[in-house]
Amino acid sequence: MGDAQCTIAVVGLGVLGLVTVKNLLEEGFDVTGFDREPFVGGLWHYTEDDRTSVLPTATIINISKERGCFTDFPFPEDTPSHCTAGHVQQYLESYIEHFKLAPHLRLSTSVKRVSRDNVANKWVVDIDGAGSEYFDKVIIATGINSSPHVPKLEGVEAFEGKCLHSRAFKRPEQFKGQKVVVVGLGNTGADTSVSLVGQADKVYLSHNHGAIIMPRTVNGGIPIDHTLTSRMTKIQSLLEYYLPSVYEMVFNAALKKIQNANFKLKPEWKVYPAPSLKHAVPIISDNLVANLESGAVQSVAGIKRVVGPHELELDDGTRLEGIDTIIWATGYRTSFSVLDPEVDPTRHTTPRWAAAKGSRGKPLPRLYQNVISLDHPDSLAFMGCGAFATGAFPLNDVASMALAQVWKGASPLPPRGEMERAVDRQHEFVCGVAESGSAVPGWVRQHEWMAWANAAAGTGVDEYLGWTLAGWKFWYRDREFCRLLVDGIYTPHLFRVFETGKRKTWEGARTEIERVNRAVAAARAARDKKAKAKTV
Incomplete structure (x- = not known):
């Protein structure tokens, strides 16, 4: 377990901050979350103010609830697959209640500056109207939608x-x-x-x-992302990593085919x-x-x-x-204005990125795995700076699980030089993208990033669903469930199934995965029956 005396400040209580607070508390850290707003949820909470927010009924989620939820907290069963922003806000409030996060959240509290006190070996969090507080570690979770572009x-x-x-x-x-x-x-x-x-x-x-x-849906109402399985995602990410040109050609053609069919x-x-x-x-x-x-x-x-x-x-x-x-x-520019410039990860943006047309003047942070500060890897981290084609809820859930294990000491970081080289390779990749067209600064190669995150968090996914001895044993013992995990609905609960001695499992993961697959299969059967009846 984490050191209960180790204090952590999480700045920002949108989706990124909430799941980070929860996962660090779960590992025994003393965590306090801060947000300047009187509410949680960030952009998912509608506000009339000139701040980023959804429209409560007009905004519909693009990723189905079955694939876009947190790893150990599904949406209510009666929520539509593509629900409104109002449903999401209710979901986040239920998440806080279920995991008893409220005592650790300080709303209407504006953090003005985060700086380093090297003498005290602490982080100084300056709070508007309330002076300064000291923490052992800090996580910036203010998100990418803070500064309009x-x-x-x-x-x-x-x-x-x-x-x-x-x-x-x-x-x-x-x-x-x-x-x-x-x-x-x-x-x-x-x-x-x-x-x-x-x-x-x-x-x-x-x-x-x-x-x-x-x-959002195909074939008479099937959410389009229900056709994406764990196996397909693995193949896709491997192609992207090893044969990027083939990956680009194949998946561009596949998306165009779906578009033209609809x-x-x-x-x-x-x-x-x-x-x-x-x-x-x-x-x-x-x-x-x-x-x-x-x-x-x-x-x-x-x-x-x-x-x-x-x-x-x-x-x-x-x-x-x-x-x-x-x-x-x-769109938006990611802003780290709350940080002292001496620890701002964008202060050394590579000239190649700045010169690339596709960078569009946006900053490019130097972060190990787009999460961990190179200046203070043991005490400063960021949520929301990594992205690939998946939902923000499960991505940042896994990212914060990985960070919790790193800071617990269960998943040691490589030497500084190796981390620097990893960041250099990531920057070479994203700069190449920006030189040929528009680029998201945080875009990562899914295979590479997930391999790190799964190993650091200890999800067991790559071991138990891979070509390993553990994988073959799991398949032999529980073939039907293994099939559901590989070829069924690719739900985030997959990341809480296997016991590895690192992140906490969720005892309801198997039940929920089986329920979701039954419900989706029943819905498909009902649609097929209705469609067949119309043709008779």
């Missing part, structure tokens, strides 16, 4: 309409009767555009690249050719295409400049007149 627009000072970032977009009815330009063809741009339909007089979706557009796209929308999946995640939307088809949303080129008080010139020379509002759905 707004591109420079020529002539914007002459625009007399309203300009806002998508995080300030709260109520579509506030734009009733207006002509609105939404900039950015991504999930946020798609959701914002569609939510304006029926309120704004005209909705333009402005973009300078294409996108893959995917439905939507008929028109050339004038300019949504194809789409960038490779390594440069842009697919748009998950059930109604964007229908609104493009009806003309309720009009696809236009990127904005070149402002040419009048309410007039814009686009990259293709077209002019849009009478524009009332520009909404920038252009």
Whole structure:
């Protein structure tokens, strides 16, 4: 168990912070979580303030509840597979209650600065209006959606309409009767555009690249991510690591095939050719295409400049007149402004990254496995700086489990030089992506990152579901359950099944995995029966 006298401050109590507090408490550390808001959940809690938040009913999760939950806490059975943001907020509040986290959370508490006191060998957490507190370790879990990224627009000072970032977009009815330009063809741009339909007089979706557009469900209502198994994920991640060009070709083609089977796209929308999946995640939307088809949303080129008080010139020379509002759905920059500059992991951003067009001016932190500080690996870490094509809930659950075992001493870190070389290799990879197109600073190769995280956390997944002696023994003893884990619904509960002596298992993992697979199979059978009856 962790040293109960070892105090840890977790800054930020969104999804990243909550699961980190829980997993470190579980290992015996004395943990305190801080958030400036009077609520938990971060962006999943709706707020009218100019801060990043979902829309409580309009925002629908893109990853099904079966695959997007925490590893040891499923969503309620009666929650829809693709539920609303309101459901997610209730889920997070239930998570706090179930694991009794409330006494360890300090809300309405703004951390102004985190710095190092080398004499005391402590971290100093300066709290607005309440002085300083000292901790042995600190985790920054403020997330990647803290600082809006707004591109420079020529002539914007002459625009007399309203300009806002998508995080300030709260109520579509506030734009009733207006002509609105939404900039950015991504999930946020798609959701914002569609939510304006029926309120704004005209909705333009402005973009300078294409996108893959995917439905949430296929084959009569099956969540699209239910077709992704543990076996398929393993094959995908191995291809990405060892044969990246083959991986890129195969999975781009697979996504395009699903898109074309569900939507008929028109050339004038300019949504194809789409960038490779390594440069842009697919748009998950059930109604964007229908609104493009009806003309309720009009696809236009990127904005070149402002040419009048309410007039814009686009990259293709077209002019849009009478524009009332520009909404920038252009993402965020990760900010570590709470940290003393001496320990800011972005202070030495590699020149190659800064020069790459696809970096778009965003910082690139130097972190071991995109989690652990190289300056103070034994006491400073970050959540939310690593990403690949999976849900944020299970990814950061596993990441914080791994960190807990590292700081417990159960999973020692390699020597400093080896960690530096690992970061150099990661930066070479992500810089290569940025030089050929847009790049997410935290993008990692799934196979490499999960191998580290599974080993450090002690999930046992690679041993018991791999070509090892333990794997063969598990298959021989429990073939049906092994089949469910490998070829059934790829639920995050998989990471809590096996006892390894490291992270805590969840005694309900097997039961929940079996229940989810039964429920999904029954739902599929019912849909098939209904479809067959219609054809008779």
